[in-house]
Amino acid sequence: MMSNEIKKSWSGLFLIDKPEGLTSHDVVFKLRKILKEKQIGHTGTLDPMATGLMLCLVGPAVKLLPYMGNENKKYELTLKLGVVTDSWDMTGRVIKELNPESLKLWLKKYSQNRSLVQVMENLIGSLTGELDLPVPMYSAKKVDGKKLYELARSSESDDLETFEGPKKQMRFWDLEILNWDWEQGEIRLSFWCSKGSFVRSWVYELGKKLEIGASLKVLKRLAIDNYLLGSAKSLDVVRETIESSLSNSYLSLFELVKKFENFEIDVTEKNKIENGLLSYAFLNRLSSLCFTSENIMLIHNNRLVAVLQIKPEIRIKRVFKED
Structure with missing residues (x-):
């Protein structure tokens, strides 16, 4: 039986190998029961007849769903x-x-x-x-x-x-x-x-x-995209190994964030951004860098602070406050 502490810790990405016969909603429903976590979303719906890779975001990481990339x-x-x-x-x-x-x-x-x-x-x-x-x-x-x-x-x-x-x-x-x-x-x-x-x-x-x-x-x-079926686990395997090792079938929120273009900010910038403000000093520092993505992740001390849109205009898309 999982402790409350473990239950609250889920925030990241599960790579799931969907079996034939289940809808994508069925997979999410079963994963909610396994993890005892209500906040779960997924990218790319699979029909019941289809099998293979599903990306399931869990906990606060669900907020990254709109920024998961082109999803080729x-x-x-x-x-x-x-x-x-x-x-x-x-x-x-x-x-x-x-x-x-x-x-x-x-x-x-x-x-x-x-x-x-x-x-x-x-x-x-x-x-x-x-x-x-x-x-x-x-x-x-x-x-x-x-x-x-x-x-x-x-x-x-x-x-x-x-x-x-x-x-x-x-x-x-x-x-x-x-x-x-x-x-x-x-x-x-x-x-x-x-x-x-x-x-x-x-x-x-x-x-x-x-x-x-x-x-x-x-x-x-x-x-x-860069996520492969070979790294995914079936729901049964997730259920059996949830309290031990999930290896590369689970990425924590910070591990997931590192797969995006990201930018390290200092504590002063963090405090301003958490209140919806972008300082001139921050914008000047940002302008000297070249990013290819539409959105970048702002991090401070190994923690995601915000998603920042940089194309076509710079604005804060979402703030992740500390619990």
Whole structure:
């Protein structure tokens, strides 16, 4: 049983390996029970069918959620050829499917002809860079104040375009084809994508270009920016090791802050900033330095004092007062 002292000490980042079948909210709920901590937030929602890395901020560190960076993500995925569902993954209702014999002939033709395989590889490789792709209707994106999935659930149409949401710019890069399974009609690959990009949209677009359709079958998140799945722990492991060693699956608030651009301030500056003031001396000292980030962390004696916006204008975004 954790003591009250230990319960109050959580303030940092947990790297969690989400299992299949849980929503991101389920993960947060279970982590709250394990840590006995109500303040928990996460970056990057994963669908229930997906597995892999989730970043969960705990305690006062939750306040850093808006400053966690670009949140570029790397995924490994398996797609199924010859089938399209209303959700663009294999959990949805099938609305178009190539009959098994036609799919078998199509796969045989490609698998036995290296030049055709090269054509397909080139086509897959062309789906990188900035792309304008439709958002899946089964998503939480809102149009005219209404979530797209609410509109999708009310439709019984078998028209593919019914399930194409509004187009959105997405970016994909470092694509690698990992395996062709010609027997099952599946392709396994990996790529990086920008924040707000939909993997299901990419799979749907590939299916359209191949003219036989495709749906997402398996999805695993491998990385979020510089955080890697290899450093994450399952909820069960966190529960078992909570009173011993969590190694690199947990970063304290200060360890997390050190991953941002930061600036050491003196006690006089600290006192002014905690009261919402920026002195001319501080601004002059700051102007002599070059930062690449929009926000920097102000620290004093190994403690986070504030988040300071420096682009496009300098202003205090959030103050972290001592307990």
